[in-house]
Every structure is written in structure tokens, then in C-alpha cells.
Amino acid sequence: MENKFNFKELEGKIYRAWEKSGVLTPKIDKDKQPYVITMPPPNAYDRLHIGHALFVTLEDIMIRYHRLKGEPTLWLPGADHAGIASQVFFEKILKKEENKTRYDLGREEFIKRLRKFVLEKRKIVEDQLRRLGASCDWTRNKFTLDPDVSEAVYHTFKKMYDEGLIYQGERIVNWCPRCNTGLSDLEVAYQETEGQLTYIKYPLQNSDEFITVATTRPETMLGDTAVAVNSKDKRYKNLIGKTLILPLVGREIPIVADDAVDPKFGTGAVKVTPAHDPTDFEIGERHKLDAPIVVGQDAKMTNRAGKYAGLKVLDARKKILEDLNKSGLIEKQIKYEHRVGHCDRCKEVVEPLISKQWFVKIESLAKPALEAVKSGKIKFIPKRFKKVYLNWMENIRDWNISRQLWWGHRIPIYYLKSDKTKFAVAKNTDDAQKELGGEVVQENDTLDTWFSSGLWPFTTLGWPRETQDFKYFYPTTVMETGYEIIFFWVARMIMLGLYCTGEVPFELVYLNGIVRDKNNQKISKSKGNVIDPIDMVEKYGADALRMGMMMGTAPGSDTHVDENKIRAYRNFANKIWNAARFISMKAPGAKSINNVNLSTADTKMLKEFKEIIKKVTREMDKYEIGQAGDTLYQYFWHRFCDECIENTKPRLEDAKASDAAGAVLNHILKNSLIMLHPFVPFVTEAVWQELYSSSGQLITQAWPQ
């Protein structure tokens, strides 16, 4: 053996051996309970980041542990088409390299090229997963746009539509002018922003009086169709029903009573812009008000904005304030902290505006999803997220599933060309034509990526077909993912899982935290603090990175990457290697501990080791992974190496004692390798091959008892 663990040379070979041997593919054994994790599919187009390294490490540890225990263990890998992110990313490349937009290429060509791009990138992602040591079953690898997955998506959409759970609605959605699509409520991040609250006077018709309204968005006044006051507000009681003249526009608008208005805020009178504010939209519906759209999807003023048409929102705001000021209609302006919605993806300010979108009626889906968690059918680690989930689920609102994107599952709705009010859900154009009896055109929108992601635990197993995989491996065991996507993903999987299959999609939700840098900053490209996990693998080995990711972290709490820490665990991998090297030199071919005369020191060591086995097993079963890693690290290095081996050295040189001494060291080493294997799979496998595998068998020994 070399005097160092040569991870650079060995890791690739070892991974290939795992993959080739077939151990990553479970054998279906009806007498055994399988252990199943569906991997959260990384975005196919993008390299893995350090957050992936964390989840890969945790999941691989869970998977390898159960595989070593002899359970049929499936870790199903895949990749996500990541609608918005991929499309926006590719559009940027297109712009940069060819100075073209997607419209220059047209839908078909754009998708064709993007698909090619994504499928190429996906290979890189898969290779990176291998380099991290992910022992997933590549024979079952999936992509969210695979034909069978798309088929399942269609099947679900159709079922939901037929059962009245999908409807089209024209209502306020959050629109991202940069991504050029509507978003769900979840995809909007609100940020405290310093703004101004402007008090504007709206004159009463045929009177010198006026009502003052307060707004943070003066430019939307062009789309005002009423002013609302609380019916109980004495100040305005006499004015309800009267008419105001909308400044700058000259339009007549009514004063209406609506209890959504808080009399204590501002002046107690609210300008109502149904097309550009969710609350106003509702007020508008209650009072049957018009909803003129004055801000367009490009975040510029529309033709309805008269002389302000074409101006960007902020420019229009400035101009309007100037004009109001000239007319003496601004009562005052005060500084005001308020929340402004930003696109979760690109950070652009979102515009709430009316548009036509497809929605999922969520109530009937949410109920069983609540129950499954309340009853404990699905458990959370750490427990506190159960409450977070329940709270969100109890207040859930309908889900906007349409996106004005090209990249994704195109909504399987077809309109009759001659009469667009007639449409049908169909698998393809031919079917649609048959059904509608004429030329058809497909809906332009695609489905929210999370719609297909929500089906992931079972589409990956062949559902809706009653495949052997689906019957045996579903429901899955663990869903391990980040707490930041509980609502986006976990909640949707639970709802759709119960809806589609009638069963929970998984029994346990294990949530990991966010990876931060050593200054406690979120890792992000814009902060320039990214650490490429593959760089770390190259420098210190995958085992070291894995240890660095999981040691000292508790479930659900944020974790820090620190190159020093990773370096330290490279030393640990090397320590394992050298302990083995020493034992292989001094006690090769050792006997079994059952066939030697154990000294009292030996029995003591073995007894202590048994305790360690129990402790590690207990911790693993409770998913205290960081704890189990720590126990093993401490034991192996500071007990086994520093004390057991050191103290045994003289006995190895003593002919009378060397048999027993060698047997004990080998026994402990061998079983330690098995227990360490989920954490540091490469070095343990390498050592195993050197010491305990005569013909290349891999570590498949049962977990020690």
C-alpha cells in the first residue's frame, strides 16, 4: 500500500466498480421492506453547487446505511427541466452569442436548441453526482421531460380537469417583466423597501371638497375606478355613493364602501385599481368595477395611460407626481417602508396585473395533505417544520400553474380555431381535432415546473402504469430536501401524491439547511462566494468534502462550508488508510477473534467497540447523521488509532500474543470500515479491496451487530 490514500487515482475506478457491479440497483424481494429515496432532481442545465453536495452526502449516507443493512435500497436519480431558470439562462446565451431572442428562432426551433443544450449539460451534472460518490441507481435515471413522465403529467392534468380541479381565470397574478411570465404567489419574494407614501387629493364632482387617498404607487391612479372607504367610517359616511373626478384623467369614479379598508391607515380612503392590486381587484369584483390595465407586461404604461403611455413605471410615477404637484393635488409625501415583491428567480420587481391563467383549485387537495401530516403518517425531521407546513397548508390559495414560457410541459388544452371559446383537453392535435371537429391550436402556456416536480416520487416509478417498480417501491421512504422548498415542492408532492395514487408519497421528510460561507453569508453567484464542490473533490477528495459537509450539522439548521474543515477531513480519510496500512503490514491474514485467546485488554476493546456499534446504529436509525459521523470519527481516530493500536503495538511483536492482538485489530478495523463506509465510501472501499476482498467483492457486508 502507498503511504497515502491516493484519492485522485482511485475514486473514479471505485465508482465505476460500484456502478458496474450492479449493487446500486436493488433486487426486488417481496419478503423485504424496501428503502427508497427519490433524489431531488438538480436542474439539468446547471453545474452542481455546494448545496447539492450537502443533500447528496446526506442522502447517500442514508442509502448506503440501509443497503449495508441488507435492505433492497433504491436511490432514484434524475434531472429537472427547470422551466424559468433554464429558459432565461438560455435566452441570455442566445442574446450574447448570436444577438437573437427566442422570437427570432420561433418556438419550435428554440425548444429544439434548448433541449439539445440541456441534454448535453445534464451529462455534466450526472458526472458530478458520480464524483461526489452518489450511489444512485442509474438504470432508473429520469428526466422531467422524458416521454413517460410527460405522459404522466398529461394524465394528471386530464384527471384534474375532468374532476373540475383545473380552471381558467382572469385575475391578478404576479408578473415578472424580465422573465416574461406570470408567477405563483410562492415565487415572489417580498423585500422591505424604502418608498414614499403620497397623499393625493381627489376632487368631488361639482364641489370644492375632495377626498385624500394615500398610495405608494401613484402611477396606478390612471387605472383607478373607485375610491373605497370603510362603511363604518364616520368621516366619509355622507360621501358614499358620491362621485369623484379622477385627477389628470378627468374620469368620474364612485366612492364605494368596502370593509377591506382599514380606517386607521392613511386617510381611511383607498384608491381602487382593480387591474393592479389584489385587494383592489377583490373590491372591484364586489362593486362590479371596470379594471383598466394601465401597466403592461413589459412594466411600461399602456395606451390606456394616455399621455403617459410607453413610459416605464418609475418614469411614469415621476411624471405623474410632477403633474399632480403642478395642479396642487399633492397634500403631502412621507417616507414609508413597505414590502415590494421581487421575482424569486431574477430579482426584478414584479407587477401585479390581471391576466388569464390556469389555476388548480386547491382546497380538496389540501385537506388530505393536512390530515396525512397531522395524523403522523408523514413525519418531519426536524419536527418544527411540521408546524410550518400545517400553517401554510391551512391558509393555502389556488395555485397558478400556467407560465408564459416555452420550455416545459405545454398545457394540453386545444382551442378550436374558428371559435376559441371552445376547447378540449387532449393528448395531441389529432385527438383534439377529432373531439372539437375542426382545426385546433394548442394553448401557448406551459405548466409550472413544480407541477411535474410534484409528481416526481411516482412518475419516476412508472406511474400511472401499474409497474412492478411502482407497486414495490411506492410509497417511498424518505424525502430529503432543503427547508426552503417545503411549500414549493414537499407540499405539492404530498397533495398530488395523495390525489394521484391515494397514498402518501413518502413517510419521512428530512430537511436540511442552507449552506453558507464562513462569514455566515448565503452562497450565491452575485456575492461571489461560491465554492465549487467539484473543485473541493479535486483538491481533497470526495470523502473529505462529504465529511466537511455533514459533520457538525444538525437537521434543518444552516451549515457552513469552510475549506479548512474539508482539508481536515482529508486527513481523516488518510488516517483510515494508514491505520489499515499498518494493520495489513503487522497483522496480515489474521485469525477470527473466535479462534484466539483474547487477553483482558482485548475483551475490553471489543466490548467498547460493541458499544460504539450500538451507539452509531441508534444514531443512524434516528437520522442523527452528524452525530453518528462524530461518534465514528472520535472513536476511530482518537480511540482506535491513538489508543488501541498504540497500546497493542508491543503485543504484535510478541509471538505469544500476536495472534489475538492481530485478530482484534482486524476485527475492529473491518467493522469500522463498514460503518464508516456511508460517510467516506471511497477510502473505505479502497482499503476493503486491499485487505478484505480477495476477488474484488465490494463492501456489502452486513452492518455489524
Add this chain to the structure above:
RNA sequence: GGGCGAUUAGCUCAGUUGGUUAGAGCGCAUCAUUGACGUUGAUGAGGUCACUGGUUCGAAUCCAGUAUCGCCCACCA
């Protein structure tokens, strides 16, 4: 406005049914070294476990409150 989390060594963090001298990594100090490993070993410095009160034979751990920081949710314009 609600909810949650954090506060432990110079730094970043573990410490999950309350139990002897509170741990790790990095950093620091002294010493050792042709020895499985210097990617090492030994020894050591460094902690009023945020604060206050309570429960208990016993509290970093349980309870109540306070402070600071952070996160999430929410249609006050």
C-alpha cells in the same frame, strides 16, 4: 401583525428522552520525530453554556420572562 430559530472556546458550530472533569474542526503555545500516518503524536492555554427567575438531589439541556441577531408567513393602500 403572527410564527419559528439562534445566543456554548479567538472563529465556525455539535451537544435529541436532565446525570460524573461541556466537545469537534480551524487557530494558538510547548515538546516529540529515520517508527502506519508530520495529512502525525503528547501536553496545554482558552468557556459565569446571552441574561433573570423557577422546577429538580442535579439544568447548556425542562418551564416562564428579558435582550440581541436571523429567518419564514401575512392583501394595510
